[in-house]
Amino acid sequence: MIPGSLAKRYARALMLMAETPIQREAFGRGLNSFNGALEVDDGNGTTLGSILESERYLVSERRGVLQSVCRRLGVEPNVMAFLVYVLDRGRIAGVPQITRFFNEMADELAGRIHATIRSARPLTPDASHKIKAALEKATGKTVVVESVVDPELIGGVVAQVGSLVLDGSVKTQLENIRTTLGG
């Protein structure tokens, strides 16, 4: 963990390295891939993040591991160089925060928002597409949908966009009926 303001500065620096929106998206994908790899457990409770943070290994060894992983993940060379720089500065523990701030900045620049859609049963591609289109029309932004199955809802859909919740579930309708009837 590193201070939030510092993580934001690193994220902004990486953002400035991207010359085009396409490159920015590529940077984001690479950064998110590496960030995901940091938490992967080898089965013995050891993660890539813990190895890179450990002082038991030389910096050069850790740098080699990082570069090796980045190449395996197909991370953009600029992003890899950025991560090496972060490692050399002893801030590798702040990669999850940097990734989060980078994603927020990228979304903002791309006019993109994330929505979590919960439904009682898995949504069909058609249903997911309809909801995504409806949310994009309502918000005027590109919506990145993440689907979650929640059988407690009985039926219907609940979409959460930022702090806004659009509830169309049967469970909530039953609760509304209960409230209306004075239960």
Add this chain to the structure above:
Amino acid sequence: MVKSRLRQLIGTFGPLLVTMTLAADAWASPEGGEHGGEHHGLTLFNWPSDADPRIGLVWLLINFFALVYLLYKLIIKNLIASNHERHDTIRTELEQATAAQASAKAIVSEFEAKLETFESERRQLLDLAREGAERDRKRIVAEAEAEAEKILAAAKATAEREAEARRQQVEAEIVGKAIERARELLLNQFNDADQRRLVDGYATDVANKTIEGGV
């Protein structure tokens, strides 16, 4: 005291006794015979002597008036003065007694008036006490009635609240059971077609909304 009184008696009766002795002596003398002469009738200024033992009328009168004077001076005057003094004393005492009687009458009148006043005040106080007691009784009764009404109203309100709460509880139980039953039915009978219909409706509703600021 006794000595002074004795002296007064001697002073009073001494001259009288001398005069009477002299007079008796004159009258006791023989009317002539023994001294050889014959003297009859009254004389005016003759002083008794061996020759003529008669006493003149003037001397008798002088003797009488002297006696009267002495009686007056020594006895009658004192008696008059004493009578006056006693009269004055009695009159003073009488006046004092009269004044005391008047004072006593005034005091009696005053006390009678006071008694009447006291009686009037007693009656007044009794009346006031009765009125006050009656007022207090009415006030206490009114307060008790008001308190009873309050208690009754509070009890009624409590009963109504409890009844309402119980009614709501029963309603909630009924509604809860109905909702639970509806939930079970929905869980058993909800199918993909229902889900599609709900998703379509949901998508239409969301599309018709305008989310300010794009969230």
